[in-house]
Amino acid sequence: MSPHRSRRRIPDATIARLPVYLQILAEQLEAGVENMSSEDLANLGGVNAAKVRKDLSYLGSYGTRGVGYEVEYLVYQIRRELGLDHDWNVVIIGAGNLGQALGGYGGFSENGYHIAGVFDIDESKVDSLVGGVRVRHLDDLAQVVAARSVSIGVIATPPAAAQDAAERLVRSGVTSILNFAPVMLVVPHGVTVRKVDLAVELQILSYHEQRRVAAATALRSVQGESGRNVSA
Amino acid sequence: MSPHRSRRRIPDATIARLPVYLQILAEQLEAGVENMSSEDLANLGGVNAAKVRKDLSYLGSYGTRGVGYEVEYLVYQIRRELGLDHDWNVVIIGAGNLGQALGGYGGFSENGYHIAGVFDIDESKVDSLVGGVRVRHLDDLAQVVAARSVSIGVIATPPAAAQDAAERLVRSGVTSILNFAPVMLVVPHGVTVRKVDLAVELQILSYHEQRRVAAATALRSVQGESGRNVSA
DNA sequence: ACGACTTTGTGAACGCGTGCACGAGCGATC
DNA sequence: GATCGCTCGTGCACGCGTTCACAAAGTCGT
Numbered sequence A, B: 001m002s003p004h005r006s007r008r009r010i011p012d013a014t015i016a017r018l019p020v021y022l023q024i025l026a027e028q029l030e031a032g033v034e035n036m037s038s039e040d041l042a043n044l045g046g047v048n049a050a051k052v053r054k055d056l057s058y059l060g061s062y063g064t065r066g067v068g069y070e071v072e073y074l075v076y077q078i079r080r081e082l083g084l085d086h087d088w089n090v091v092i093i094g095a096g097n098l099g100q101a102l103g104g105y106g107g108f109s110e111n112g113y114h115i116a117g118v119f120d121i122d123e124s125k126v127d128s129l130v131g132g133v134r135v136r137h138l139d140d141l142a143q144v145v146a147a148r149s150v151s152i153g154v155i156a157t158p159p160a161a162a163q164d165a166a167e168r169l170v171r172s173g174v175t176s177i178l179n180f181a182p183v184m185l186v187v188p189h190g191v192t193v194r195k196v197d198l199a200v201e202l203q204i205l206s207y208h209e210q211r212r213v214a215a216a217t218a219l220r221s222v223q224g225e226s227g228r229n230v231s232a
Numbered sequence C: 001a002c003g004a005c006t007t008t009g010t011g012a013a014c015g016c017g018t019g020c021a022c023g024a025g026c027g028a029t030c
Numbered sequence D: 001g002a003t004c005g006c007t008c009g010t011g012c013a014c015g016c017g018t019t020c021a022c023a024a025a026g027t028c029g030t
Helices: A012-030 A038-045 A049-057 A071-081 A097-104 A106-111 A138-147 A159-172 A198-220 B012-030 B038-045 B049-057 B071-081 B097-104 B138-147 B159-172 B198-220
Strands: A068-070 A088-093 A113-120 A133-137 A152-155 A176-179 A192-195 B068-070 B088-093 B113-120 B133-137 B152-155 B176-179 B192-195
Touching (some): A012 A038, A012 A049, A012 A071, A038 A049, A068 A071, A088 A097, A088 A159, A097 A113, A097 B097, A106 A113, A106 B198, A113 A138, A133 A138, A138 A159, A152 A159, A152 B198, A159 A176, A192 B198, A198 B012, A198 B088, A198 B152, A198 B176, A198 B192, B012 B049, B012 B071, B038 B068, B088 B097, B088 B159, B097 B113, B113 B138, B133 B138, B138 B159, B152 B159, B159 B176
Parallel strands (some): A088 A113, A088 A152, A176 A192, B088 B113, B088 B152, B113 B133, B152 B176, B176 B192
8 A cells, every 4th residue: 555645634724834934944944944843833933833733644754853854855745745746737717917926926926826827808808928838718728627627717807707617617627726816716526615705814814903992992992991911 | 982893802713714705705796696605605705605694793693583694885884894885995015926926916906905105125116117007125114104194014035135114114104914925024012013924834735635646545554553544 | 962942843721613403483375 | 463484693512723632662871
């Protein structure tokens, strides 16, 4: 049997942190650091050391007690677990502002992601260049996905077009979607969707901001009220 | 006392869902829908109906039993809770690919967010136009933040410049930061940071993708192994 | 070779968020 | 105005993830 393949189911929360660890480890490796303890990693990653150890333990016992983790080997293991030991072809749907920014984003290829195509339904955008890639018509999607075995699609369309884009991706055989449009996509079981919504992020921030203001005015106002507990 | 101000501490998970509900409710309001049940909202939002009710109950009892929630009133309440009852000025640091896309992003102003300035440290980018806003030098940041009482900053710089950008924002008085750079920002207590990392999202997707492939090959291979439970 | 020190890996307790189940309340209907 | 049906609000149990605490296991110095 293969020596170490998904020994247990790794929690989603851990999966979400592995890329962060990887980023830090790769940086340190570049800087010539050979070993790191879980506490070093925790400090740089802004998390608890025990959490780091537990997270890494899901990959297997790759640390050395009394020493820490060998940076290079750990980088290798995390990359393997995340599927970064080979390249991925990615298609981008939507050649608007965001699509163009994504196309021109350099750090894309850094981890082995290649832009296999940028697509738009707007004829006027077809054939224009985005990040060195010629924009193709959305109708060509299936062909490109099949030809270059694309498995990840990025939706950077206006909200109204997102569901259609998702359906085209799924029909073409794409099983992982990164959705930047502020809509809930409906996809068949077995397709993974992650949503990144700028509006949501801003609104979460302004909630906290508004809360700070409210707390400040509460303090400034008459102190007649009973002691409300204002957490920092 | 003020009738309904932060009755309890609202869980972060709930806060993260409120913008989604708001989005859906605003859409339905536009479409002329006057009342919605928690189940309607749950279906459109892709969540559990009980969760919707519990989330909304943190805002107060704004539903009517037997009927549901009045869309317009609920929109008003959520917007108030999220601090969207007044406008927010936002600064963007970094006029590269992403900064430009954000500057040109229309849906920004939709919820009352105004771009008070785009800043860059690169002289060659200063004075260029991004989304109708003239790019200013980063040294002018403090002045703009003070003059227009900016409280939210967006970091769209290269990783190496992000920490410096954060420190300048904090020194200028900004207390909420949306960070697109793939680095952990170190900020003083009391400053809220949210990180959006494209690389992390892609890696989470490729993890699941890789897992699917592994499961498929496992099935295809010799069945000598004991029945491993492959969750769909 | 041995003891002191360091750091991992993990069992166990805790806390938070999710989902169920049901009582409470409101509108509609007769 | 009483009954019926629908939907909210919420107490409660469950499960997942975080954190603590500690034994196991390795290194380093003498």
